[in-house]
Amino acid sequence: xxxxxxxxxxxxxxxxxxxxxxxxxxxxxxxxxxxxxxxxxxxxxxxxxxxxxxxxxxxxxxxxxxxxxxxxxxxxxxxxxxxxx
Amino acid sequence: xxxxxxxxxxxxxxxxxxxxxxxxxxxxxxxxxxxxxxxxxxxxxxxxxxxxxxxxxxxxxxxxxxxxxxxxxxxxxxxxxxxxxxxxxxxxxxxxxxxxxxxxxxxxxxxxxxxxxxxxxxxxxxxxxxxxxxxxxxxxxxxxxxxxxxxxxxxxxxxxxxxxxxxxxxxxxxxxxxxxxxxxxxxxxxxxxxxxxxxxxxxxxxxxxxxxxxxxxxxxxxxxxxxxxxxxxxxxxxxxxxxxxxxxxxxxxxxxxxxxxxxxxxxxxxxxxxxxxxxxxxxxxxxxxxxxxxxxxxxxxxxxxxxxxxxxxxxxxxxxxxxxxxxxxxxxxxxxxxxxxxxxxxxxxxxxxxxxxxxxxxxxxxxxxxxxxxxxxxxxxxxxxxxxxxxxxxxxxxxxxxxxxxxxxxxxxxxxxxxxxxxxxxxxxxxxxxxxxxxxxxxxxxxxxxxxxxxxxxxxxxxxxxxxxxxxxxxxxx
Ligand SMILES: Cc1cc2nc3c(=O)[nH]c(=O)nc-3n(C[C@H](O)[C@H](O)[C@H](O)COP(=O)(O)OP(=O)(O)OC[C@H]3O[C@@H](n4cnc5c(N)ncnc54)[C@H](O)[C@@H]3O)c2cc1C
Ligand code: FES
Numbered sequence: 001x002x003x004x005x006x007x008x009x010x011x012x013x014x015x016x017x018x019x020x021x022x023x024x025x026x027x028x029x030x031x032x033x034x035x036x037x038x039x040x041x042x043x044x045x046x047x048x049x050x051x052x053x054x055x056x057x058x059x060x061x062x063x064x065x066x067x068x069x070x071x072x073x074x075x076x077x078x079x080x081x082x083x084x085x
Numbered sequence: 086x087x088x089x090x091x092x093x094x095x096x097x098x099x100x101x102x103x104x105x106x107x108x109x110x111x112x113x114x115x116x117x118x119x120x121x122x123x124x125x126x127x128x129x130x131x132x133x134x135x136x137x138x139x140x141x142x143x144x145x146x147x148x149x150x151x152x153x154x155x156x157x158x159x160x161x162x163x164x165x166x167x168x169x170x171x172x173x174x175x176x177x178x179x180x181x182x183x184x185x186x187x188x189x190x191x192x193x194x195x196x197x198x199x200x201x202x203x204x205x206x207x208x209x210x211x212x213x214x215x216x217x218x219x220x221x222x223x224x225x226x227x228x229x230x231x232x233x234x235x236x237x238x239x240x241x242x243x244x245x246x247x248x249x250x251x252x253x254x255x256x257x258x259x260x261x262x263x264x265x266x267x268x269x270x271x272x273x274x275x276x277x278x279x280x281x282x283x284x285x286x287x288x289x290x291x292x293x294x295x296x297x298x299x300x301x302x303x304x305x306x307x308x309x310x311x312x313x314x315x316x317x318x319x320x321x322x323x324x325x326x327x328x329x330x331x332x333x334x335x336x337x338x339x340x341x342x343x344x345x346x347x348x349x350x351x352x353x354x355x356x357x358x359x360x361x362x363x364x365x366x367x368x369x370x371x372x373x374x375x376x377x378x379x380x381x382x383x384x385x386x387x388x389x390x391x392x393x394x395x396x397x398x399x400x401x402x403x404x405x406x407x408x409x410x411x412x413x414x415x416x417x418x419x420x421x422x423x424x425x426x427x428x429x430x431x432x433x434x435x436x437x438x439x440x441x442x443x444x445x446x447x448x449x450x451x452x453x454x455x456x457x458x459x460x461x462x463x464x465x466x467x468x469x470x471x472x473x474x475x476x477x478x479x480x481x482x483x484x485x486x487x488x489x490x491x492x493x494x495x496x497x498x499x500x501x502x503x504x505x506x507x508x509x510x511x512x513x514x515x516x517x518x519x520x521x522x523x524x525x526x527x528x529x530x531x532x533x534x535x536x537x538x539x540x541x542x543x544x545x546x547x548x549x550x551x552x553x554x555x556x557x558x559x560x561x562x563x
Contacts, residue, residue, distance in 0.1 A: 017243045020243070021239050021245045029228045034485055039226055039485070044230070044232060045521070046238035046239055047235065049216045049517060051483065057196065058197050059197075060197035066235075
C-alpha cells in the first residue's frame with residue numbers, strides 16, 4: 001500500500017487507483033459542497049463527465065478525482081466550493 | 086507541434102483501438118490518443134495492478150481475445166514507430182483547415198501539471214464513446230447515488246465496490262453486468278429495477294433472436310444474479326432516494342404503460358448505494374465543434390450521421406463506436422475497422438482488406454446495429470418519467486436549478502429547447518456544461534424529440550497555463 005495526503009491525513013491507495021477510488025475505498029463518498037445549496041458532492045459519473053468530484057491537487061483546484069490517479073506524496077485538499085479559484 | 090501523421094484517432098476504446106490497428110496494418114502513420122491512462126475504453130478498462138482476483142473477475146470474458154490481439158498489434162506498431170500512442174491526453178477541441186485537422190489536447194500525464202499539444206493529420210477519426218444517460222429524481226444528488234457506469238468504473242478500474250447494499254435502476258441490458266459484477270464482488274444487490282416490461286423484447290424478436298451469443302451473455306448474467314438471489318423487478322423505477330448526508334433508502338414504484346408510477350405500488354428499499362442509468366448518450370463534443378451532421382439514433386439521442394464506411398458529412402472526418410449510436414463493444418470494433426478501411430481508401434493507401442473480408446465485416450456490423458436498435462426499442466426512456474419530479478428536485482447538479490424552475494420557463498412558452506432553458510435558468514451552465522442535465526432538460530422542454538447537445542467549444546476546462554503552453558495558440562471563441 002502506498003499513501004498520499006488528503007486534508008492532512010494519510011490516504012492509502014493501490015497503485016493505478018484514481019483519487020476517487022481511493023477515497024471511496026476509505027469510506028468517503030462525498031468531499032465537497034455546492035456553492036448555492038451547500039449540498040454534499042462526491043463521485044457520481046466516475047468517468048470525468050459530471051465534475052461532481054472536484055478536488056485540489058498539489059495546489060491546483062478543479063481537478064476531477066475520478067480521473068487523477070493517486071501518487072505517493074500527492075497533497076490533496078477537498079471541500080472547496082465547486083473547486084473555484 | 087508533433088510530426089504530422091496520416092490519421093489522428095481520438096478515443097482508444099474498442100472502436101478507436103480497432104480503427105488504429107486496421108489503419109496501421111494498411112500502412113498509415115497513426116496517432117491514437119485517449120484521456121485515460123491506457124487503451125481499452127469503458128469496456129476493456131484494465132483493473133489496477135494489485136487489485137484482487139475478484140475485481141479481475143468483473144472483467145468481460147467476451148471479446149478478451151480481440152482485446153489481446155489489438156493490444157499486440159498496437160505494441161508492434163509502437164516499436165516500428167508508425168503508432169504514436171498518447172494516453173492521459175484529453176482532446177478539448179479540433180479545427181479543420183485546408184490541409185486537414187488540428188486536434189488540441191492537454192497532456193495530463195504529469196497531473197496536475199498540464200501541457201497543450203496540437204496534432205495534425207489529413208484524416209480524423211472520433212471514437213469518443215458515450216456516457217450514462219441520467220434522469221433526475223428526488224434525492225438523486227445525495228452522496229451514494231451514482232451512475233451505473235460510475236459504479237462499474239470504480240469496480241473495474243479501481244477494484245472498489247462503492248457500497249455494501251446497492252439498488253440499481255433505469256433501463257437497458259447494461260444494468261445486468263453491473264449488478265453481476267457487484268454481487269460477485271460481495272456487495273448485496275437488493276434489487277435491479279428495470280423500467281421496461283419483460284415482454285418488450287418479444288415485440289422485436291427478429292434482430293434479437295438472430296444474435297444467440299448475446300442471449301448467452303444475458304443468460305450468464307442472469308445465472309450470476311440468480312446465484313446471488315438478486316431480484317430483478319421489471320416495469321419498476323426508482324422514483325426517489327432518501328437520506329441525510331448519504332442515501333439510506335430508495336422508493337420504487339411499478340410503472341404504468343406510459344411510465345408514470347402506479348398509485349399504491351410504492352416500496353421502500355434500504356440501500357447505502359444506488360446506481361442509475363437510462364441507456365447512454367453519445368459523446369459528440371468534437372464532432373459538433375467540427376460541424377458534423379447528426380442523425381436520430383433511435384434511442385432518444387442524436388448521434389454522428391455516417392455512411393456505410395463511417396464517413397461523416399465533413400470530408401476527412403470519420404466516426405465510430407458509440408459516438409455513432411450506442412451498440413456495445415462488438416459493434417464498436419466493427420465500426421472502427423470499417424472506418425479505417427475508408428480512411429485507407431480515401432487517402433489512396435495501398436493496403437486494404439480483401440473484398441470478401443470487408444463484405445463479412447459490413448454484414449456483421451449491420452447485424453450488431455440491428456440488434457442495438459431492437460434493444461434500444463425495448464428499453465425506451467419512459468415518457469412519464471418527469472411525473473416523479475418534485476418542484477424542488479435539482480435537475481442541473483452544477484448550478485442547482487430545480488425542476489420547478491425549468492418547468493416554469495417551459496410552461497410559459499419562453500423556452501422551447503434546452504439551449505433556451507439554459508439562457509433563462511442557468512441549467513447546463515456549470516462545470517459539466519450540460520452533459521449531465523442536457524438530456525433531461527431537453528426531455529422537459531421538448532418531450533419526444535431526440536437530444537442533440539449544444540456546441541461546447543472547450544471539451545474540458547483548462548488551466549490558463551495549458552492554454553499558454555508550447556502548442557499552437559488555440560482558436561479564439563467567437
Ligand atoms: C462508465 C461506463 C462503463 C461501461 N462499462 C461497460 C461494461 O462493463 N460492459 C459493457 O458491455 N459495456 C460497458 N459500457 C458500454 C461501453 O461504452 C461500450 O460497450 C464500448 O466500450 C464502446 O466502445 P467505444 O470505443 O465506442 O467507446 P469507449 O469504450 O467509451 O471509448 C471511448 C474512449 O474515448 C476516450 N475519450 C472520450 N473523449 C475523449 C477526449 N475528448 N479526448 C481523449 N479521449 C477521449 C475515453 O477516455 C474512452 O477511453 C460502459 C459505458 C460507460 C460509459
Ligand atoms: S465523478 Fe463525474 S467527473 Fe468525477
